[in-house]
Amino acid sequence: MSCKTAPKNKASKMNNAFSDMKHSSVIRLKNNSISEVRASIGFTLRSDDSVRKSQVKGYKYILP
Amino acid sequence: MFDSFYELSGLGNTSSPIKPNLRTKICKYRFCTPEINYILEVECYKFNFYVIQYYNRKYKNHPRKYQILTNEHKARPIIGTCMKVIQMFSEMDPLASFGFIGANSYDPITGKEEKIDSTKRWKIYKYAVENEYGPETFKHAINKLNSSYILLRRRNDMAPAKLLDNILTVVSEFYEKAAS
Numbered sequence: 269m270s271c272k273t274a275p276k277n278k279a280s281k282m283n284n285a286f287s288d289m290k291h292s293s294v295i296r297l298k299n300n301s302i303s304e305v306r307a308s309i310g311f312t313l314r315s316d317d318s319v320r321k322s323q324v325k326g327y328k329y330i331l332p
Numbered sequence: 333m334f335d336s337f338y339e340l341s342g343l344g345n346t347s348s349p350i351k352p353n354l355r356t357k358i359c360k361y362r363f364c365t366p367e368i369n370y371i372l373e374v375e376c377y378k379f380n381f382y383v384i385q386y387y388n389r390k391y392k393n394h395p396r397k398y399q400i401l402t403n404e405h406k407a408r409p410i411i412g413t414c415m416k417v418i419q420m421f422s423e424m425d426p427l428a429s430f431g432f433i434g435a436n437s438y439d440p441i442t443g444k445e446e447k448i449d450s451t452k453r454w455k456i457y458k459y460a461v462e463n464e465y466g467p468e469t470f471k472h473a474i475n476k477l478n479s480s481y482i483l484l485r486r487r488n489d490m491a492p493a494k495l496l497d498n499i500l501t502v503v504s505e506f507y508e509k510a511a512s
Contacts, residue, residue: 310477311500313484313492316467323463 334460337412338363340372354378354502362389363413365406374417380427380485381499384414399438399445411460418465418483427485429470429499432457433507434479454479471496 343360354377361372372386387397394400414432421428434454436446446452458474458481470483471492482499484492 311473311475311480311482311496313496314467314472314474316471319462319467319472322459323466 334408334412334415334464336409337416338365338370338409340413340416343371348375351505354505361417363410365404365410367404368402368406370410372413372417374421377499378502379429379495379498380425381429381431381502382421382425383431383433383503384417385432386410386414396438396440398433398435400440401437407456411456414457415460415464427487429483429485429495431480431482431499431503434458434481436479448478450476451479454481457481 340361340363343362345357345359347357348355356376356378359374359376361374363370363372369389370386371389371392372384375383375385377383385398388400388402391397391400418428418430421430434451434457436448436451437453438445454476461470461472461481461483465483468486470485473482473484473492473496474480482496484495484499486492487495490498
Protein backbone atom coordinates (compact mmCIF):
# COMPACT_ATOMS: atom_id res chain seq x y z
CA MET A 269 0.00 0.00 0.00
CA SER A 270 1.45 3.31 -1.00
CA CYS A 271 1.45 6.22 1.30
CA LYS A 272 -0.22 9.22 -0.27
CA THR A 273 1.53 12.49 0.49
CA ALA A 274 -0.29 15.77 0.52
CA PRO A 275 0.39 18.12 -2.39
CA LYS A 276 2.92 20.81 -1.67
CA ASN A 277 0.47 23.71 -1.47
CA LYS A 278 -1.87 21.66 0.74
CA ALA A 279 1.01 20.88 3.08
CA SER A 280 1.88 24.52 3.32
CA LYS A 281 -1.78 25.33 4.11
CA MET A 282 -1.67 22.72 6.88
CA ASN A 283 1.49 24.25 8.25
CA ASN A 284 -0.14 27.65 8.26
CA ALA A 285 -3.18 26.24 10.04
CA PHE A 286 -0.94 24.65 12.64
CA SER A 287 0.91 27.90 13.09
CA ASP A 288 -2.45 29.67 13.50
CA MET A 289 -3.41 27.18 16.19
CA LYS A 290 -0.22 27.87 18.09
CA HIS A 291 -1.00 31.55 18.08
CA SER A 292 -4.74 31.21 18.34
CA SER A 293 -4.90 33.40 21.40
CA VAL A 294 -3.18 36.26 19.61
CA ILE A 295 -5.35 35.78 16.53
CA ARG A 296 -8.45 35.77 18.68
CA LEU A 297 -7.27 39.05 20.16
CA LYS A 298 -6.81 40.60 16.74
CA ASN A 299 -10.21 39.46 15.43
CA ASN A 300 -12.29 40.35 18.44
CA SER A 301 -13.40 43.77 19.47
CA ILE A 302 -11.38 45.31 22.23
CA SER A 303 -13.93 44.77 25.00
CA GLU A 304 -14.20 41.11 24.01
CA VAL A 305 -10.43 40.93 24.43
CA ARG A 306 -10.72 42.06 28.03
CA ALA A 307 -13.43 39.52 28.71
CA SER A 308 -11.50 36.71 27.04
CA ILE A 309 -8.38 37.49 29.04
CA GLY A 310 -10.42 37.32 32.22
CA PHE A 311 -9.74 40.75 33.65
CA THR A 312 -12.48 42.51 35.53
CA LEU A 313 -12.60 46.07 36.73
CA ARG A 314 -13.30 46.16 40.44
CA SER A 315 -15.88 48.52 41.78
CA ASP A 316 -14.49 51.21 44.07
CA ASP A 317 -16.72 49.92 46.86
CA SER A 318 -15.24 46.44 46.65
CA VAL A 319 -11.75 47.94 47.01
CA ARG A 320 -12.86 50.05 49.98
CA LYS A 321 -14.52 47.05 51.66
CA SER A 322 -11.27 45.08 51.37
CA GLN A 323 -9.30 47.77 53.15
CA VAL A 324 -8.39 47.23 56.75
CA LYS A 325 -7.72 50.81 57.82
CA GLY A 326 -8.32 52.82 54.69
CA TYR A 327 -5.74 53.74 52.11
CA LYS A 328 -2.60 55.63 52.95
CA TYR A 329 -1.41 57.40 49.87
CA ILE A 330 -3.07 59.58 47.29
CA LEU A 331 -0.55 59.95 44.52
CA PRO A 332 -0.23 62.91 42.18
CA MET B 333 2.05 47.05 57.49
CA PHE B 334 4.31 47.73 54.49
CA ASP B 335 6.04 50.80 55.92
CA SER B 336 9.53 49.35 56.00
CA PHE B 337 11.50 49.06 52.77
CA TYR B 338 15.00 48.50 51.45
CA GLU B 339 17.14 51.14 49.78
CA LEU B 340 17.30 50.77 46.02
CA SER B 341 20.46 51.20 43.95
CA GLY B 342 19.98 51.90 40.27
CA LEU B 343 21.59 49.48 37.82
CA GLY B 344 20.67 51.44 34.71
CA ASN B 345 18.09 51.13 31.98
CA THR B 346 18.11 48.77 29.05
CA SER B 347 16.09 49.09 25.89
CA SER B 348 13.63 46.31 25.22
CA PRO B 349 15.12 43.60 22.99
CA ILE B 350 11.70 42.91 21.44
CA LYS B 351 8.96 45.26 20.22
CA PRO B 352 10.58 48.47 21.51
CA ASN B 353 7.61 50.47 20.20
CA LEU B 354 5.38 48.72 22.79
CA ARG B 355 7.85 48.15 25.62
CA THR B 356 10.12 51.16 25.69
CA LYS B 357 12.69 50.16 28.32
CA ILE B 358 13.47 48.09 31.38
CA CYS B 359 14.78 49.89 34.48
CA LYS B 360 16.92 47.74 36.79
CA TYR B 361 17.55 48.21 40.50
CA ARG B 362 19.18 46.26 43.28
CA PHE B 363 18.21 45.93 46.93
CA CYS B 364 19.65 43.80 49.68
CA THR B 365 17.94 42.02 52.54
CA PRO B 366 20.21 40.79 55.39
CA GLU B 367 20.88 37.56 53.48
CA ILE B 368 19.89 37.99 49.86
CA ASN B 369 20.59 40.36 46.99
CA TYR B 370 17.54 41.04 44.86
CA ILE B 371 17.15 42.49 41.39
CA LEU B 372 14.05 44.59 40.86
CA GLU B 373 12.97 45.37 37.31
CA VAL B 374 10.40 47.83 36.09
CA GLU B 375 9.25 47.16 32.55
CA CYS B 376 7.96 50.33 30.90
CA TYR B 377 5.19 49.86 28.34
CA LYS B 378 3.15 52.10 26.10
CA PHE B 379 0.21 53.91 27.75
CA ASN B 380 2.38 54.77 30.80
CA PHE B 381 2.09 51.21 32.05
CA TYR B 382 4.77 49.76 34.33
CA VAL B 383 5.22 46.16 35.42
CA ILE B 384 7.19 45.59 38.61
CA GLN B 385 9.02 42.32 39.17
CA TYR B 386 11.85 41.12 41.36
CA TYR B 387 13.92 38.00 41.91
CA ASN B 388 16.82 36.65 43.92
CA ARG B 389 19.99 37.65 42.08
CA LYS B 390 21.43 34.18 42.68
CA TYR B 391 18.74 32.75 40.40
CA LYS B 392 18.97 35.40 37.68
CA ASN B 393 19.44 32.75 34.98
CA HIS B 394 16.95 30.27 36.44
CA PRO B 395 13.85 29.77 34.27
CA ARG B 396 11.67 29.94 37.39
CA LYS B 397 13.47 32.83 39.08
CA TYR B 398 10.20 34.64 39.93
CA GLN B 399 8.68 31.54 41.51
CA ILE B 400 11.36 30.33 43.91
CA LEU B 401 10.65 30.94 47.59
CA THR B 402 13.64 32.12 49.61
CA ASN B 403 12.14 31.28 53.03
CA GLU B 404 13.81 34.39 54.40
CA HIS B 405 10.45 35.72 55.66
CA LYS B 406 11.09 39.29 54.55
CA ALA B 407 7.95 39.70 52.48
CA ARG B 408 6.77 42.88 54.23
CA PRO B 409 9.82 45.08 53.58
CA ILE B 410 10.22 43.62 50.08
CA ILE B 411 6.62 44.50 49.21
CA GLY B 412 7.19 47.85 50.97
CA THR B 413 10.06 48.39 48.54
CA CYS B 414 7.72 47.72 45.60
CA MET B 415 5.26 50.24 47.08
CA LYS B 416 8.10 52.79 47.15
CA VAL B 417 8.76 52.03 43.48
CA ILE B 418 5.11 52.83 42.71
CA GLN B 419 5.51 56.18 44.48
CA MET B 420 8.83 56.86 42.77
CA PHE B 421 7.46 56.19 39.29
CA SER B 422 4.29 58.15 40.05
CA GLU B 423 6.43 61.17 40.84
CA MET B 424 8.33 60.74 37.57
CA ASP B 425 5.19 60.00 35.53
CA PRO B 426 1.89 61.29 36.97
CA LEU B 427 -0.06 59.16 34.48
CA ALA B 428 1.64 55.92 35.51
CA SER B 429 -0.42 52.73 35.83
CA PHE B 430 1.08 49.60 37.37
CA GLY B 431 0.77 45.87 36.99
CA PHE B 432 2.09 42.77 38.66
CA ILE B 433 1.68 39.03 38.59
CA GLY B 434 1.73 36.93 41.75
CA ALA B 435 3.92 34.11 40.48
CA ASN B 436 3.00 30.62 41.62
CA SER B 437 5.56 29.31 44.10
CA TYR B 438 7.96 26.58 43.09
CA ASP B 439 10.12 24.53 45.41
CA PRO B 440 13.28 23.48 43.54
CA ILE B 441 14.00 20.74 46.11
CA THR B 442 10.68 18.93 46.13
CA GLY B 443 9.61 20.10 42.65
CA LYS B 444 6.21 21.11 44.04
CA GLU B 445 4.45 23.93 42.25
CA GLU B 446 1.48 26.03 43.31
CA LYS B 447 -1.53 26.42 40.99
CA ILE B 448 -1.51 29.64 38.94
CA ASP B 449 -4.92 30.94 40.04
CA SER B 450 -5.19 33.10 43.18
CA THR B 451 -1.63 32.43 44.29
CA LYS B 452 -0.32 33.16 47.76
CA ARG B 453 1.83 36.00 46.39
CA TRP B 454 -1.11 37.51 44.50
CA LYS B 455 -3.24 37.58 47.66
CA ILE B 456 -0.50 39.43 49.57
CA TYR B 457 0.11 41.94 46.74
CA LYS B 458 -3.65 42.49 46.40
CA TYR B 459 -3.90 43.16 50.12
CA ALA B 460 -0.96 45.55 49.90
CA VAL B 461 -2.30 47.69 47.04
CA GLU B 462 -5.82 47.74 48.45
CA ASN B 463 -4.49 49.11 51.70
CA GLU B 464 -1.71 51.34 50.43
CA TYR B 465 -3.56 52.84 47.46
CA GLY B 466 -7.28 53.26 47.55
CA PRO B 467 -9.70 53.63 44.67
CA GLU B 468 -9.16 57.41 44.51
CA THR B 469 -5.84 57.34 42.67
CA PHE B 470 -6.30 54.08 40.80
CA LYS B 471 -9.10 52.00 39.37
CA HIS B 472 -8.31 48.41 40.30
CA ALA B 473 -8.53 45.52 37.85
CA ILE B 474 -7.94 41.88 38.70
CA ASN B 475 -7.56 38.55 37.05
CA LYS B 476 -7.82 35.71 39.53
CA LEU B 477 -7.24 33.06 36.88
CA ASN B 478 -3.65 34.02 36.22
CA SER B 479 -3.08 35.94 39.47
CA SER B 480 -2.49 39.33 37.93
CA TYR B 481 -3.49 42.78 39.09
CA ILE B 482 -3.51 46.17 37.39
CA LEU B 483 -3.69 49.58 39.02
CA LEU B 484 -5.18 51.89 36.39
CA ARG B 485 -4.36 55.53 36.85
CA ARG B 486 -7.43 57.73 36.85
CA ARG B 487 -6.84 60.16 34.04
CA ASN B 488 -8.94 62.72 32.27
CA ASP B 489 -8.13 61.68 28.73
CA MET B 490 -9.08 58.01 28.99
CA ALA B 491 -11.74 56.06 30.87
CA PRO B 492 -10.38 53.20 33.03
CA ALA B 493 -12.07 50.54 30.87
CA LYS B 494 -10.52 51.94 27.70
CA LEU B 495 -7.13 52.24 29.39
CA LEU B 496 -7.36 48.63 30.55
CA ASP B 497 -8.23 47.48 27.03
CA ASN B 498 -5.29 49.39 25.57
CA ILE B 499 -2.87 48.06 28.18
CA LEU B 500 -4.05 44.47 27.73
CA THR B 501 -3.65 44.69 23.97
CA VAL B 502 -0.04 45.75 24.47
CA VAL B 503 0.74 43.32 27.28
CA SER B 504 -0.76 40.32 25.46
CA GLU B 505 2.02 40.72 22.90
CA PHE B 506 4.53 39.89 25.63
CA TYR B 507 2.78 37.65 28.14
CA GLU B 508 1.36 34.52 26.53
CA LYS B 509 -0.41 33.42 29.68
CA ALA B 510 -2.32 36.66 29.77
CA ALA B 511 -4.02 35.77 26.53
CA SER B 512 -4.54 32.04 26.92
